[in-house]
Amino acid sequence: MTMDKIKCECGHVNPEGTVLCEACGKPIAEDEATSSKLANMRYDGSARRSQVYQSSIIDKTWAFFSSVKVGIWLIVLTLISSAFGTIFPQKMYIPADAVSRDPAIFYEDRYGILGKIYYQLGFYDLYNSWWYITLIALIGISLVICSLDRVVPLYKALKKQKPKRHEMFLRKQRLFSETELVSQKDLETLTSKLKKQNYKIRKEDGHISAEKGRFSRWGPYINHIGLIIILLASILRLTPLMYKDESVSVRDGERVVIPGTDYNYYIENKKFILETYGEEDGEKFKGALEKGGEVAKNFQTNAVVYKAKGEVVTGEEPELEKYKEGEIRMNQPLKFDGYALYQRNYQLNEFKDMTFKLHLKDDPDEKVIDQFKIDLTSPEKEYKLKDGYTVKLSQYYPDYFLDEEGKNGPEPRSRTAYPKFPAFVFSVTSPDMKEPELSFASIGQNVDATGKNKYKLGIVDFTTRNVTGLTVRKDYTLPFYIIGAAIFMIGVIQGMYWQHRRVWLHPKDGKLLIAAHTNKNWFSLQKDIEKAIGDFPIKQPIDQQELDRDKESGE
Numbered sequence: 001m002t003m004d005k006i007k008c009e010c011g012h013v014n015p016e017g018t019v020l021c022e023a024c025g026k027p028i029a030e031d032e033a034t035s036s037k038l039a040n041m042r043y044d045g046s047a048r049r050s051q052v053y054q055s056s057i058i059d060k061t062w063a064f065f066s067s068v069k070v071g072i073w074l075i076v077l078t079l080i081s082s083a084f085g086t087i088f089p090q091k092m093y094i095p096a097d098a099v100s101r102d103p104a105i106f107y108e109d110r111y112g113i114l115g116k117i118y119y120q121l122g123f124y125d126l127y128n129s130w131w132y133i134t135l136i137a138l139i140g141i142s143l144v145i146c147s148l149d150r151v152v153p154l155y156k157a158l159k160k161q162k163p164k165r166h167e168m169f170l171r172k173q174r175l176f177s178e179t180e181l182v183s184q185k186d187l188e189t190l191t192s193k194l195k196k197q198n199y200k201i202r203k204e205d206g207h208i209s210a211e212k213g214r215f216s217r218w219g220p221y222i223n224h225i226g227l228i229i230i231l232l233a234s235i236l237r238l239t240p241l242m243y244k245d246e247s248v249s250v251r252d253g254e255r256v257v258i259p260g261t262d263y264n265y266y267i268e269n270k271k272f273i274l275e276t277y278g279e280e281d282g283e284k285f286k287g288a289l290e291k292g293g294e295v296a297k298n299f300q301t302n303a304v305v306y307k308a309k310g311e312v313v314t315g316e317e318p319e320l321e322k323y324k325e326g327e328i329r330m331n332q333p334l335k336f337d338g339y340a341l342y343q344r345n346y347q348l349n350e351f352k353d354m355t356f357k358l359h360l361k362d363d364p365d366e367k368v369i370d371q372f373k374i375d376l377t378s379p380e381k382e383y384k385l386k387d388g389y390t391v392k393l394s395q396y397y398p399d400y401f402l403d404e405e406g407k408n409g410p411e412p413r414s415r416t417a418y419p420k421f422p423a424f425v426f427s428v429t430s431p432d433m434k435e436p437e438l439s440f441a442s443i444g445q446n447v448d449a450t451g452k453n454k455y456k457l458g459i460v461d462f463t464t465r466n467v468t469g470l471t472v473r474k475d476y477t478l479p480f481y482i483i484g485a486a487i488f489m490i491g492v493i494q495g496m497y498w499q500h501r502r503v504w505l506h507p508k509d510g511k512l513l514i515a516a517h518t519n520k521n522w523f524s525l526q527k528d529i530e531k532a533i534g535d536f537p538i539k540q541p542i543d544q545q546e547l548d549r550d551k552e553s554g555e
Contacts, residue, residue: 020045025169039172046153085126219495226488233480
């Protein structure tokens with residue numbers, strides 16, 4: 001690919017596609033030179049690659065991504081997609097107490113047909129999906145190409161501009177005036193006044209340019225850099241090396257592996273503490289307390305983190321050493337080695353185990369044949385009792401309820417996987433029985449489905465314990481977000497509170513041409529020039545754009 005050059009009468013060689021000469025500002029395009037319209041000062045008339053080359057696939061790709069419209073559409077599509085991801089909880093936020101944490105089961109069970117559609121369309125893990133990541137990557141590509149396509153030629157044009165500008169360039173500026181030339185001393189005084197207003201003065205053959213605030217032109221591109229860093233952080237957040245977000249439930253006195261730590265760390269729940277507001281706390285929670293409810297003041301987990309010694313071997317119990325101990329409260333995590341343990345939720349008085357007795361149904365004294373204990377976290381399938389009796393656990397519902405909308409009528413089901421309201425279907429056999437007896441048992445219930453059972457099971461005792469829910473998080477992407485956001489805000493402030501202002505003083509044939517341009521806030525620029533002119537007999541530059549509007553409206 002070769003780039004045709006265009007040589008201006010001032011001697012400067014411009015790239016193909018340049019609208020205004022980078023050095024003197026003379027309109028290069030024929031229509032620009034003959035038109036009565038104001039000069040196209042967007043990017044100072046510099047040539048943009050996307051508008052010059054359209055032949056090869058690389059050129060067309062560059063032109064496509066350099067379009068602001070394309071970038072906006074990519075952002076809109078990403079925002080719409082993100083909104084769909086908030087309709088139902090994402091896969092990583094499926095509650096720990098759900099009936100099943102398998103997305104294929106959870107969404108249909110919890111949200112019905114809409115949940116099933118949500119799962120089948122892949123929205124349940126939207127932010128990790130290949131097409132969503134592709135959208136984020138395309139926005140990043142668009143930002144990079146948009147910025148390079150504009151900032152590079154703009155930088156070159158601003159760097160190469162001369163104080164001596166072509167007369168046609170000056171006459172096509174929005175602010176322009178032509179007046180009698182004042183004395184050289186007065187011209188120097190005028191220049192001095194502009195300098196006092198922090199304008200940078202440059203001179204060439206008696207021609208003067210005054211400029212300030214050029215750095216504000218880079219504000220939008222600083223914004224882009226900040227956004228690109230934020231997008232990179234979003235992509236890095238999808239890698240386990242940079243970001244992990246897991247959940248774990250730990251019962252009182254229990255020690256479990258911390259998920260996401262490759263079995264290197266374990267946590268022990270020494271004690272869960274719940275503090276609630278009472279009458280002594282005043283009127284703030286009076287309504288809730290009167291209704292019999294509780295309002296949590298503080299719930300915390302007194303925890304100990306253990307670290308495995310040496311290399312962890314799969315299948316073997318590692319040797320642990322106490323690593324860190326502390327209290328975990330809401331928004332007050334326990335931090336260790338880049339990880340943070342956050343208090344998420346809790347469950348009070350979860351059933352731990354239940355003891356049942358077996359006796360004859362018609363025995364008024366309910367003489368116990370034998371007892372057995374069921375561990376509700378990991379119940380056994382069969383319990384051998386004395387004298388040849390056997391109890392098999394046919395069905396177990398940790399959090400029992402009767403689903404009235406079952407496919408075949410009311411069906412027993414479990415709301416969650418945790419023993420909040422356990423129910424059981426037992427099969428009882430004895431040495432004198434040919435067929436086992438089935439019975440249903442739960443707290444306060446013992447149902448004989450046939451009405452012919454010889455034996456009966458009843459609850460003798462149970463124990464409970466508290467459960468704390470924790471979030472395990474490792475986030476190395478947060479510094480990138482902070483840096484990106486800081487850079488973005490610098491760009492916003494840079495472009496919002498400063499303006500790039502230029503004034504050209506062009507003496508010619510006993511006349512003084514004054515032209516000025518700014519990227520915004522034209523009124524303030526006019527005030528700068530008015531302050532510099534002061535009492536000099538120099539005509540204040542008029543706003544030619546406003547003048548053209550008045551002519552078009554007939555005023």
